[in-house]
Amino acid sequence: MKNLFEYGRVDEIVLKELASAIGSNNISTDKEKCATYSCDEVPSNSYDKEYTADMLVFPESTEHVSLVMKIATKYKIPVTPRGAGTGLSGGALPVFSGIVMSFEKMNKILEFDDKNLTITVEPGVVTSEISSMAAENNLFYAGDPCSGDSSFIGGNIAENAGGNKVIKYGATGAQVLALEVVLPDGSITWFGGKRRKDVTGFNFVQLMVGSEGVLAIVTKAVLKLLPLTRxxxxxxxxxxxxxxxxxxxxxxxxxxxxxxxxxxxxxxxxxxxxxxxxxxxxxxxxxxxxxxxxxxxxxxxxxxxxxxxxxxxxxxxxxxxxxxxxxxxxxxxxxxxxxSIAEAVSTLYSKYTKEDLVVPMDMVPNLLSTIDEICACHKLEWSAYGHAGDGNMHCSIIAPETDDWVEVISKVQSELYPKVLSMGGTLSGEHGIGFKRKAHMKFFMDEKQIELIKRVKLAFDPNNILNPGKMIEWD
Ligand SMILES: Cc1cc2nc3c(=O)[nH]c(=O)nc-3n(C[C@H](O)[C@H](O)[C@H](O)COP(=O)(O)OP(=O)(O)OC[C@H]3O[C@@H](n4cnc5c(N)ncnc54)[C@H](O)[C@@H]3O)c2cc1C
Structure with missing residues (x-):
């Protein structure tokens, strides 16, 4: 198991090969820039240390992504995909350093198909641009996370982002018909198609959705469009x-x-x-x-x-x-x-955790009164908002006065999570597990399920180079 987390270094040879593969204008080792691209919206003070990439790559095409992954495989360098960095689970954190792959240059809407009512996009397209393009054509894209003005569609797919319209239209996954992906070894394949039905083999499209960039890299997405309600x-x-x-x-x-x-x-x-x-x-x-x-x-x-x-x-x-x-x-x-509530919490406080708990709808009051009791015991503040129609509550647990707040919040979580489980709830409704929540997966998934996650991960990524250190703990 240990070998799985032993990696090669980004040295001059790796840098040279990457520069010749995708162009030196598409790579960077600038320390400040690497730090800027090595985080998401989880405050860095939630972690034991800073995690920083050794280098950044900015692919311009699927071929570039494939070439990077071939070099990463050859030298066993970890690669962390990154969208807009609005994630709330530490999913884009390069926990084993290596390469952060940003999709900001793969930001084109490739096709608008008004016969099949689909739109085909690159992963770096901002979510709200898809909605705007659909609306200009009298159609509607139903994905609507509150971060839609900045998050990328690749990040939405990797997290199965939810948002405000899930109760009627489903989360991001419900809008995805097909995905072009680059596998960790650099091979390129398409899952799904513009067809509305498909039971040919496993549903790989929906396996990719919500897989947090640990199985494959999304390089194109075909999304479903609906009629625009007036x-x-x-x-x-x-x-x-x-x-x-x-x-x-x-x-x-x-x-x-x-x-x-x-x-x-x-x-x-x-x-x-x-x-x-x-x-x-x-x-x-x-x-x-x-x-x-x-x-x-x-x-x-x-x-x-x-x-x-x-x-x-x-x-x-x-x-x-x-x-x-x-x-x-x-x-x-x-x-x-x-x-603006999420932003209000992160602007007004520095010591907090944003929970993304989801319970059956009738358990929401129970969930909130449980949080109230536990926070009262620990002298913490808390606030809840979220997607009531889905039973998905974003509870911010805030520790304004506490120095050892990481420890205190971890105690709160260990008291809270068994209760959430007993209500029929789970750890994350839409923000994902990533790095932030992986230690808690064992409360919510049994050994068999964790074992299956490991086997699926290794089936896609036997060298464990794609976004390692996320979703589950291996020891
Ligand atoms: C103010 C605010 C409001 C928010 N509101 C919502 C909300 O209403 N609903 C909701 O669900 N979330 C919400 N979020 C969380 C976040 O915006 C979503 O999780 C979003 O989908 C992340 O997209 P991103 O482009 O920022 O991805 P990142 O944070 O950059 O990455 C997220 C994950 O996706 C992976 N990834 C990125 N691109 C790819 C790719 N091309 N292929 C494979 N993996 C990839 C990364 O490795 C990482 O694991 C909110 C966040 C903020 C800050």
């Missing part, structure tokens, strides 16, 4: 407490008879933090909890009837106020607040 309205329902807000979520679907395109949750502290961060009065700022319910329709009159019905239902189920955002500026205000 009108949408966002309701912000304000509640006195979390329990009442969450209890309403299944009723929207059951009594309301529809699936909204988003059902998002913000607790009292999240509302306060984001108001302070944005320095503005946001709707529902003084609520104990709030839900954002996004409704859409092609018929404005029908949409008005629907939002009136859901608004009344919200009040029947305990909302003391329902704001209707039906103009661009009112909608933007609500979504800016929701999408």
């Amino acid at each position: 009108y949408s309205v966002d309701l912000l329902a304000a509640y006195k407490d979390t329990e009442t807000a969450i209890a309403f979520v299944p009723q929207i679907i059951k009594e309301g008879g529809l699936i909204p395109s988003a059902i998002e949750f913000m607790d009292e502290k999240a509302l306060k933090l984001v108001g302070k961060y944005l320095n503005t009065e946001i709707p529902g700022a003084n609520a104990g909890a709030a839900l954002i319910i996004q409704l859409e329709d092609n018929d404005m009159e029908q949409l008005e009837k629907t939002y009136e019905k859901i608004g009344k239902l919200a009040q029947k189920h305990g909302a003391y106020e329902v704001y209707v955002a039906d103009t661009r500026s009112t909608k933007d205000r609500i979504w800016q607040a929701r999408k």
Whole structure:
């Protein structure tokens, strides 16, 4: 097992071969630049030490990626794929140094196919550019992580990014029809195609989705497009407490008879933090909890009837106020607040962890009261927001006064995780395991499952050079 983590060095020979393969303008050993590309959005003070790449590569094509991987295989150099570095799991951290491969130069939309309703993109395309291109053509790309203005589609696929529209349209994986990938040995292959059905062999496309860049490198993606709905309205329902807000979520679907395109949750502290961060009065700022319910329709009159019905239902189920955002500026205000919470926490605090727990919908209040009890014992602050429709809560556990906060938070996690498991929940709904959460995988997956992960990893990557040190612990 030890051999798996013994690597060659990036020396003059490796540098020379890489420069001649992909051009010296596409490699860098600049120390400052290497440090900038060796992190994601997990604060570096969460780790025992700094992890920095020896060098960076900026491939411009699939062929470049393949050539880099062939050289990496020859000299057994670890390669860490990197998108925009917005990840929340340390997935793009080069934990064994070596090469960080950035996709910022592979940023082209390659094809818009209006006969098959697909779009084919390189991995470095920013998510919101895909949405914009689809909308310009009266179509809709359903992937919608809150980081969509900066994250890359390659990173979204590697993490199976979720976001706001999962309840109606599914996560990133539901939008992916085909992937061109480069395997760790440098070979190039396509999984899937523009077809909507495919049971020919294993579903390799969906194995790639969420595999966190440990099995293969995504170099092209064919994504599904849907009809663009003409009108949408966002309701912000304000509640006195979390329990009442969450209890309403299944009723929207059951009594309301529809699936909204988003059902998002913000607790009292999240509302306060984001108001302070944005320095503005946001709707529902003084609520104990709030839900954002996004409704859409092609018929404005029908949409008005629907939002009136859901608004009344919200009040029947305990909302003391329902704001209707039906103009661009009112909608933007609500979504800016929701999408800025993660940033508010990381700007206002330096010692925190962002949990990405997911439980069955009815267990959300239970989850939040458990976190409250545990944090009270450890004198920690916490706040929750997230995708209520999916039971996926982003809980920020904050240790403003504590020097040994990494230890304290690790104690909190060891008390919390068994309880999450007993609620039928799991460790990550959409941010992934990466480096940050891998030590906790043993709480959530049994030995057989961990063993299968190892065997799948080695089937793709027998030399263990692609994004090593992620997802599971090997000893
Ligand atoms: C403010 C904020 C809001 C966020 N909101 C959401 C949200 O609503 N929903 C959500 O799911 N996430 C969210 N995230 C997390 C993050 O944006 C997503 O995980 C996103 O998909 C990461 O994309 P990236 O391009 O930044 O990838 P990176 O962080 O650069 O990399 C993520 C992982 O993908 C791998 N990878 C990157 N490119 C490739 C490739 N071409 N082939 C193979 N592997 C690759 C990397 O090795 C790494 O393991 C948020 C983050 C922030 C900071």
